[in-house]
Amino acid sequence: METGRPYVTRDSLATDLRKLGVGAGQRILLHASLRSLGWVDGGTATVVGALRDVLGPAGTLVVPAMTPGNSDTSRLYRERARDMTWWQRRRYRRRMPPFDAATTPGTGTGLIAEQVRTSEGAVRSAHPQSSFAAIGALSEHFMHGHAPDCHLGERSPLARLYDADAQILLLGVGYANCTAFHLAEYRYTAHPPRRRYACAVLRNGRRKWWHYRDVVLDDSDFAAIGEALAATNNVSTGTVGAADAALIPLRTAVDFAAAWLGAHRARDSQE
Numbered sequence: 001m002e003t004g005r006p007y008v009t010r011d012s013l014a015t016d017l018r019k020l021g022v023g024a025g026q027r028i029l030l031h032a033s034l035r036s037l038g039w040v041d042g043g044t045a046t047v048v049g050a051l052r053d054v055l056g057p058a059g060t061l062v063v064p065a066m067t068p069g070n071s072d073t074s075r076l077y078r079e080r081a082r083d084m085t086w087w088q089r090r091r092y093r094r095r096m097p098p099f100d101a102a103t104t105p106g107t108g109t110g111l112i113a114e115q116v117r118t119s120e121g122a123v124r125s126a127h128p129q130s131s132f133a134a135i136g137a138l139s140e141h142f143m144h145g146h147a148p149d150c151h152l153g154e155r156s157p158l159a160r161l162y163d164a165d166a167q168i169l170l171l172g173v174g175y176a177n178c179t180a181f182h183l184a185e186y187r188y189t190a191h192p193p194r195r196r197y198a199c200a201v202l203r204n205g206r207r208k209w210w211h212y213r214d215v216v217l218d219d220s221d222f223a224a225i226g227e228a229l230a231a232t233n234n235v236s237t238g239t240v241g242a243a244d245a246a247l248i249p250l251r252t253a254v255d256f257a258a259a260w261l262g263a264h265r266a267r268d269s270q271e
Helices: 010-020 044-055 075-081 088-092 110-116 137-141 155-165 181-185 222-230 250-270
Strands: 027-032 061-065 132-136 166-170 196-204 208-214 236-240 243-249
Touching: 010 044, 010 236, 027 044, 027 088, 027 110, 027 155, 044 061, 044 110, 044 236, 061 137, 088 222, 110 132, 110 243, 132 196, 137 155, 155 181, 155 250, 181 196, 181 222, 181 250, 222 250, 243 250
Parallel strands: 027 061, 027 166
Antiparallel strands: 061 132, 166 243, 196 208, 236 243
């Protein structure tokens, strides 16, 4: 055990989650850092187990399962290819693995999210770059119908979570990680800016490239949105294990972000 990191268990995590406001039957969109919780006896399985204990059989736990590694239009690709030659980029692009919903791991979503994705009975949405994974009563409902040309908008699990009065749970991570704010990017104006996307996918067992257009996704101001949201009375805060935690109604967060973006991004585009 590392010195200075508190020892936490499934029962102690469940107790802390209930104090924060997580309860039976809720629909939770989770963003979490395992390390922030302390020394967790049993690791990621313990965290997911505690959440399932609190949510009960009627609850649903959802996590992002993003896969930017199969795209040449993603931020991850730009970072990796920055210093490559043209030939190196061409070879790298040819070797990108296609998205397979059953096997492709999430990238940058954390160990706890991967525990959910690989849990028995987990359901994953079909988007080849911006998928989600879920376990619990409404998993199929939330994951069904994620359109391949809609990252995080009206035909994604985020819209269904919004309609279901879900809650966002942040454990040891900041608002810059709050995926739900992306739904507001589809809603803050009647005509949000759009761009081209591309990624490698499997079609009838063969690797192909899928090209489509969708809304521009930009999380650079999400921390500022979160800071403004946290100043309202709509966020429940506390400590889960050793982690700072926040529980926010997803509908409130999206509506707030849409208004904030309408005031700030629209203004910035006119300056």
